Amino acid sequence: MKTVKEVSEITGISIRTLRYYDEIGLLKPSKLSDSGYRLYDSKALEKLQEIMFYKELGISLNDIKKIMDNPNYDKKQALLSQKAILEQKRNRLNGIIELIEDVLKGGNTMNFEAFNDQDIKKMIEIMKSNLSENQFQALIQQQGANSAEEYEEILQKAFANEKVASDILRWYRNKEDFLQACKPIQNEETEQLKNDSDEIFAGFAKLMSSPDTEAEHVLVEKLADWFKNFMKLDNARAVLLDFVKELENEKFAEIYDSKYGKGVSKYVSEAIMRYYGV
Known part of the structure; x- marks a missing residue:
């Protein structure tokens, strides 16, 4: 058996909060000592751990009590559900951290600047420098062009679309990173x-x-x-x-x-x- 003070030290939950849990019937002590002190056994500590998990999910104490008082409450299934939700929360935070890392590296995910003519010319030059003449001709013909000039016009029309530009700048940190990625795959x-x-x-x-x-x-x-x-x-x-x-x-x-x-x-x-x- 653990005293309320010991439970507080183990879990980091204040004595005042544990007393409040007792008052509202969320977590009753396993028994009272002869002196009237609250005592908690391992089963009570397990229940407290479940309560802590639910609190991490942002569920109110009133709703936690309703869930755990339900006669059909399945502890194992509840823990599996909590695990899945916490994993989802963790993954979302990981995604936000990745976005922050991109911004710290110089990225701007809210930059919708259109690609200009110079960007298009540089894109084509990068492609040409990494392909043989025959390979480059085959590439532009796949896009319905008969010359580098026609291919440039096709790209200018495509990249004038604000959505195209914003998508690319969400994928890459900046224009320069995208242009360097234009090197054709072998x-x-x-x-x-x-x-x-x-x-x-x-x-x-x-x-x-x-x-x-x-x-x-x-x-x-x-x-x-x-x-x-x-x-x-x-x-x-x-x-x-x-x-x-x-x-x-x-x-x-x-x-x-x-x-x-x-x-x-x-x-x-x-x-x-x-x-x-x-």
């Missing part, structure tokens, strides 16, 4: 990225039948790394959350479901949201 890298993508989505498909939170988080981290490699990003959070929107598009989802199994797109979308606590 053929051998493309094949490796394809294999890695197949492996990740196959892993998600397998998890659908036997969910595992830790394994799910690992796969989301692998997907984040995949986007970092593919797009040359430092932080893939914004891209992954935008990817969720793509996965919710019926036609886009159909492509993934037909290749990896029905429901994969929905499962991956939900896994990303859980990971970032959204």
Whole structure:
């Protein structure tokens, strides 16, 4: 048995608060000593721990009491639910920390400055310097252009769109980082990225039948790394959350479901949201 003073020292909860819990019937002492002092056994301490978990979730004392007094209260299920919510809260905080780190490194996630003509020219020069003439011609033809000048006009129209500019500046810290990321991926890298993508989505498909939170988080981290490699990003959070929107598009989802199994797109979308606590 522990005295109210000892319980206070162990948990960091004040004696006054423990007395208040007793007064409102939230946590009654296990017994009173001959001198009338409150005493708590291990079962009472376990209940106090549950109360502390609920308080961490921002639940009022009145609601905590209602939950724990419910005759159908399942302690194990309640702890699992608390764990899931706290993980979500932790993941959301991790996401905010990542955004702060980007700002400290010079990023501005609220910068919607449009790309100017000089930015477009620099983008094309970076591409040309990393490709053979034949490769560059093939690239611009894929975009419906017959010359570098036509390709430049296509890019100018695309990047004049404020949403395009704001999306890019959410993904990258600044214009310079994006321009440096314009270096084309080499053929051998493309094949490796394809294999890695197949492996990740196959892993998600397998998890659908036997969910595992830790394994799910690992796969989301692998997907984040995949986007970092593919797009040359430092932080893939914004891209992954935008990817969720793509996965919710019926036609886009159909492509993934037909290749990896029905429901994969929905499962991956939900896994990303859980990971970032959204």
